[in-house]
Amino acid sequence: MARDLPIGNGNVLMNFDNVYNIRDIYYPLVGQENQSSDQISHFGVWSAEGFFWIDDPEVFTTPAYEEDSLVTRVTCAHKRYGLQFVIQDGVGHSDDIFVRKIMLENSLDKERELRLYFHLDLQLYGNGVGDTIYYDPELRSLIFYKGHRYLSLSCQSGGAKQAAPSGYATGQKRIHGLEGTWRDAEDGRLEGNSIAQGSVDGVIELTVTLPPNGTAEGWFWICFGASREDIGSSEQLVRDRTPGRILEETRLYWVGWANRDAHELSRLAPELAAFYKRCLLTIRTNIDNRGAIVAANDSDILKFARDTYSYMWPRDGALVSHALDRAGVHELSRTFFDFCVKAVTPEGYLMHKYNPDGSAGSSWHPWVDGQGKKQLAIQEDETALVLYTLWHHHRMAGTLAQSAHDYEAFVKPAGDFLAHYRDASGLPLPSYDLWEERYGVMAFTVSAVYAGLKAAAQFADYHGDSVRALYYGDVAAQVRKAADAYLYDGTQGRFVRALYWNYERQTYEPDYTLDMSMYGLFDFGLVDREDPRMSATMELLREKLWVQTPIGGIARYENDYYHQVTQDTGQVPGNPWFICTLWYAEWIIACAATPQMLEEAEALMRWAMKHALPTGILAEQVHPFSGAPLSVSPLTWSHASFVKVTQEYLAALKRLEGAEAGDAMTDASEDAVLRT
Structure with a gap:
């Protein structure tokens, strides 16, 4: 299941699945120590009309971001229960704090009590052995901890002066036949167990009164730290500054960051410019503040190889x-x-890959060749x-x-x-x-x-x-x-x-x-x-690697086996990859002699946009018949390729339009000479 709507600040990264469950929580390094390890953290709503989780088939969800920002705006509706709500999530740009705002709208002509349930299923340090969760009465928060990893979960209704859950529960999960504490919420009443140890999870409840045909809001937040003292300081910061201020400051920060680019984006169609900025923002979520540019942080890939792209x-x-x-x-x-x-x-080469903390990553490259002699287990291009x-x-x-x-x-x-x-x-x-x-x-x-x-x-x-x-x-x-x-x-x-x-x-x-x-x-x-040998090679690549289905796009190479979905390699030489399709767009741009010759490149850029998720997230590759994302999502390299090809496109457009203007001026001057 593709990851979507990544949000983060270089210390914290959170990914959602396509029904807006939290699936990945990386901290304190982006790409290392997934504190949720692909487990679902649920969000649910109880009313007198019934209970539902956000991934209920009756919940219609429209995922999106706030414009040019790393704050989400996900619109949800449960028509049968007469309820609409908007979720805005963000990770503080300067603080390791996740904030969620829930804006609720009542379609019924009566006052209603709603109970909102935020569940966290964590595996601290990436494993579920020896975790502890307890309710802290001083902070009025659920605290998860193990070693030097602490997370707090808190809530507050709109207009309330202090954080105060109306209920909570802690418990064990996936042992002794237990599914998890989230099941405790489905009857609209939490049992209030105050501490659990081992493989644990927890839920807090926030009660909100919704006026007839009216609106209300609620807030949840998660603080990250290395100690109880860290958590206490962060919790105090949220309460002093308010979660609303933190979320709005974060939105404004990313809007400013995304619009600092020096390129003349006004030359682009608005949708191309917006997608370019979305790619930059997505890239940022996969960069750890200590320098590691991580390939992808989609833990769903674990199901295939028990390893990741992180x-x-x-x-x-x-x-x-x-x-x-x-x-x-x-x-x-x-x-x-x-x-x-x-x-x-010391020998002057870089290894195959690295963990975000700088240590060597896992590898499948052997150190001996087919004759048993030593070879370097490297990719020299790196x-x-x-x-x-x-x-x-x-x-x-x-x-x-x-x-x-x-x-x-x-x-x-x-x-x-x-x-x-x-x-x-x-x-x-x-x-x-x-x-x-x-x-x-x-x-x-x-x-x-x-x-x-x-x-x-x-x-x-x-x-x-x-x-x-x-x-x-x-x-x-x-x-x-x-x-x-x-x-x-x-x-x-x-x-x-x-x-x-x-x-x-x-x-x-x-x-x-x-x-x-x-x-x-x-x-x-x-x-x-300009070398004709290069032109002949690129033309042949385009001819033989274009996917001959309505999806289109360019494959990596002939008979690509990775995630292969058909043996009909004449029609599908391989699954279409974003980077490969955009590489050909770069070639078209490099060869363009007039602005009109850039149209094919723009069409390939729009192909990438068309096959992104609705939120603008690019996977590694897409299914050649359905267009669904395949392998990991988002892939940082895919987004960087779109950024680079857009930069090349803008440079070529400026150069070629300038050349046309120069030609027009030359023609006008020659006409003037002839007239005199």
Whole structure:
């Protein structure tokens, strides 16, 4: 079930499912320690007419965000019970506090008492062993704790002077045949058990009086901390400032953040501009304040592999940070590069992936090859792309004068590694591909290595290291020459995806599979855009990888097995991926000679918007027949790809419209000369 409406502040991240149950609560690191571990935390309403949970089939729900914000606005209605309500949720932009506002509307011509139930099913530190929940009479809150993880759950009716639940219950769940304390709410009366230990959950009740055909509101909030003292301080802050003020300040903060982008978004259709900002905001929710740009935080993927996407892949992070730098959000990119500077090995390479706390993430890359000999369990493009985007970060942020530490601590070891990790042909040695499936010399990786070496040479030149500047530049030229010799097949008139080493024949064998990642050949500058070999390759990729169903979109590569839904690879070479479809849009933009030639790229951008969730959330891929999200959602890289292609689109539009204006002025001048 896709995750939707993520909200957070870089310390706390909360995800909802498609019926607006809370499913993921990450704290104190985004992507690490899911304090709810994919369990459902319920929200319910009791009235004299009946009881329902928010995921009841009779509840009609319209999910949305407040415009340009990370505050939700979810409209719900239960027509048979004559009740409508709007939920607004947000995580304080400067405090680790979740706030929920409930605005209730009565459709019946009589006064009604409603009881609202907020349930939390937690597994602190990511496991349900040894948790404690108790009711704190001083705070009038439910307190969950284990070790250094504390959460409080509180409530208050609109207009009330103090927090005061009308009921509460604690209990055990998923042991001894117990489903959970949430079941206690369904009769509209909580039993009031004040403490439970082990595998636990809890519910608080807020009673609200709703006038005939009138409205009322209620508030809930969750405070996060490392101790009872932390929770007490945060609870006092909420009560002093009021939950309403915290929620409104949070909304205004994100509106300001989303509108700081320096690009001329007014050149875009309003819906494109709004989606661009939504992508930036979604990216922000998946970035930990300590620098990890996390790939995705959808715990539903656990059902398939018992692992998640909640890691920092240096490649994903580099490309996301590059889009952020272009948007002017340099401070987030800076924390990412600080993370990488700390993570780089003494040998100069980055590992497969990392946990948000900086430790090495899980991996399936072996350290021995098919002959039992040592190999590096890395994807070399990850090191290269961090180096490439670091150079552009300093240029765009105007901080090259402050780059000496980066040069010594990261650029030199990484540049030396890229220069040395090559064979006699000049090509990089084999490593795992960006899809993490194959070990060889990949066109995408070679392109990234070339870009990384060029960046290293530019760093060295800036810092007066002339020997290294010349060396890195020479090696980059050698890589390019080798790529021309080995990655292009003249008989087919196009580039190949990869080269694999044949141990018996002691030579490389080409992989002719069409793979959309070959776009990297031009995007990272290894092959000129004007090169007819590149044009032929991109045209073939578009022809063979376009999904021939009403859904459309571009697959990763021919016969892509990941989440494959059909063996009819002629019609569906693979499921359509957002990043792959948007990569082709980048190619169209790069080739456009007139504003009209950008129309195909805009159509692909709108394809991405069309297949997003209604809230603007992009998954990794979509079902080729239904268009439903597949794999994780949201995928940070998908959103960053839309941000980057929009930036490229705007730059091209400005350039081409300017060129047309220049041509018109030239024509007018020539006419004037002829008239005289």
